[in-house]
Amino acid sequence: MTGMRGVELLAAVALVTGCGSDDAGSSSTAKEGDSCSREAACGGQSLTCRFVAASATAEATCQPEASTGSAAGAECSSTADCRTGVCHFGVCSDLCGQTGDCGSGNVCEEISVIEGGAQILSACPDLSSLPRAKLCQPERARLVRDLGSVADGKVIVLDFPEGAASFSLVGRTEGAEPVGFGRLEAPDGEEIFLSTDDPAQMLKNDVWFYPDAFVSTLQVPTTPDHSLARGPFCASVKSGGPLQVEAIVKRDQGGDVAHGKLSLNIYLTGLEAAGCGLAGITAATASSHAVLSDALESARTIFEGAAIELGELSYHDRTTIPAIATLTTSDPSTFDPVFALATESQGFSVDVFVVKTIPDGAGFAGHMPGPPGKHGLPRSGVVVSADTACTKTLGVTIAHEVSHLLGLFHNYQPDPGFEDPIADSSSGKENLMYITATPESTQISPGQGFVLRRHPNVGW
Numbered sequence: 001m002t003g004m005r006g007v008e009l010l011a012a013v014a015l016v017t018g019c020g021s022d023d024a025g026s027s028s029t030a031k032e033g034d035s036c037s038r039e040a041a042c043g044g045q046s047l048t049c050r051f052v053a054a055s056a057t058a059e060a061t062c063q064p065e066a067s068t069g070s071a072a073g074a075e076c077s078s079t080a081d082c083r084t085g086v087c088h089f090g091v092c093s094d095l096c097g098q099t100g101d102c103g104s105g106n107v108c109e110e111i112s113v114i115e116g117g118a119q120i121l122s123a124c125p126d127l128s129s130l131p132r133a134k135l136c137q138p139e140r141a142r143l144v145r146d147l148g149s150v151a152d153g154k155v156i157v158l159d160f161p162e163g164a165a166s167f168s169l170v171g172r173t174e175g176a177e178p179v180g181f182g183r184l185e186a187p188d189g190e191e192i193f194l195s196t197d198d199p200a201q202m203l204k205n206d207v208w209f210y211p212d213a214f215v216s217t218l219q220v221p222t223t224p225d226h227s228l229a230r231g232p233f234c235a236s237v238k239s240g241g242p243l244q245v246e247a248i249v250k251r252d253q254g255g256d257v258a259h260g261k262l263s264l265n266i267y268l269t270g271l272e273a274a275g276c277g278l279a280g281i282t283a284a285t286a287s288s289h290a291v292l293s294d295a296l297e298s299a300r301t302i303f304e305g306a307a308i309e310l311g312e313l314s315y316h317d318r319t320t321i322p323a324i325a326t327l328t329t330s331d332p333s334t335f336d337p338v339f340a341l342a343t344e345s346q347g348f349s350v351d352v353f354v355v356k357t358i359p360d361g362a363g364f365a366g367h368m369p370g371p372p373g374k375h376g377l378p379r380s381g382v383v384v385s386a387d388t389a390c391t392k393t394l395g396v397t398i399a400h401e402v403s404h405l406l407g408l409f410h411n412y413q414p415d416p417g418f419e420d421p422i423a424d425s426s427s428g429k430e431n432l433m434y435i436t437a438t439p440e441s442t443q444i445s446p447g448q449g450f451v452l453r454r455h456p457n458v459g460w
């Protein structure tokens with residue numbers, strides 16, 4: 001480790017260009033201590049190219065391979081787990097010069113060398129001064145790093161390299177006070193998000209984020225209309241107490257996501273006396289139930305418009321549930337007992353609760369966006385009313401609420417200026433994100449699809 005501007009980073013590597021053995025591709029003559037910038041330069045078997053520990057000069061050399069370390073691609077929890085001494089977002093990484101140096105399914109990519117891939121600091125460092133190196137990275141993956149408890153006012157630094165499609169910071173707390181992140185700084189030092197009490201001011205941010213109770217997710221980007229610099233970002237934690245923070249980087253084919261697949265966990269919640277043809281539906285009958293099948297077929301067609309395929313659909317009965325107070329969209333806490341019922345969900349998927357009725361609305365999404373890969377938390381799913389089946393809008397409502405959870409805002413709001421930050425989404429009711437669902441509200445614009453496919457809950 002090296003101390004640098006008060007920042008604890010992995011010993012940084014200077015990209016060595018004068019090393020003859022590097023230029024030759026690999027070398028059987030490499031000796032311990034030779035400078036290197038790629039694994040192949042050290043000749044393979046017994047030597048490995050790794051950062052020089054405790055070096056302030058920021059270099060890597062050929063060093064004896066750690067006898068207990070894992071090879072590139074293996075899971076890790078610390079640098080000691082990896083033979084090259086690089087554990088990036090839980091995966092051992094090799095230093096590289098070009099993609100041919102990396103194993104199948106990996107690309108060689110320049111990236112800021114930040115311990116573990118995401119790190120907690122006391123203040124944002126000079127982002128332009130962070131050391132960079134080329135590391136083998138999975139071409140397509142969701143990389144997750146649990147940062148544990150982070151105190152109010154601390155900052156989180158992580159890199160957004162070319163091969164990343166999005167990054168997300170998920171903050172959780174036990175309290176009901178709005179929590180989250182107060183500021184986000186881009187690699188060029190520009191402030192692209194600043195939390196304020198003035199909603200109109202918030203909308204001027206390049207990145208949209210709203211604090212929320214219990215859990216909130218800062219996802220970048222929130223629109224295709226602000227091109228973001230690639231490199232290290234710095235986010236500050238803003239909460240009344242410590243936040244449990246997880247960082248997720250979604251990688252896909254050079255930072256683009258052409259296609260996606262979405263799995264839904266459908267909880268049939270207290271529908272014994274539901275109306276609109278859904279009374280008595282159970283998990284056993286759900287997949288062949290005409291009303292629900294029609295609705296899911298509508299949702300499938302809608303998401304296909306954004307190049308997202310509906311993947312696995314699982315059905316779960318919640319017939320014997322604790323009494324749920326009358327649900328009301330004016331008090332989100334009334335939905336908390338519903339979200340808590342998602343005890344059978346796993347991994348990166350979305351929980352959809354179909355309930356008998358929501359007297360003042362068609363549906364409710366826990367947050368925009370919701371926390372990736374989380375289930376059973378107070379804001380970790382969507383709820384839709386069975387009553388929407390009577391107006392042939394159950395499928396639209398499912399797709400609409402799920403799209404909120406994946407990061408979309410309304411294309412139209414009665415309050416001027418509160419529409420989404422996506423230029424190509426019209427303000428018309430033909431758009432899926434129109435504030436009131438109609439059977440015709442089925443369109444997703446290319447810009448909206450760009451955002452949807454970047455949420456980590458959308459997989460492959």
Ligand SMILES: [Zn+2]
Pocket residue numbers: 400404410434435
């Ligand atoms: Zn809505």
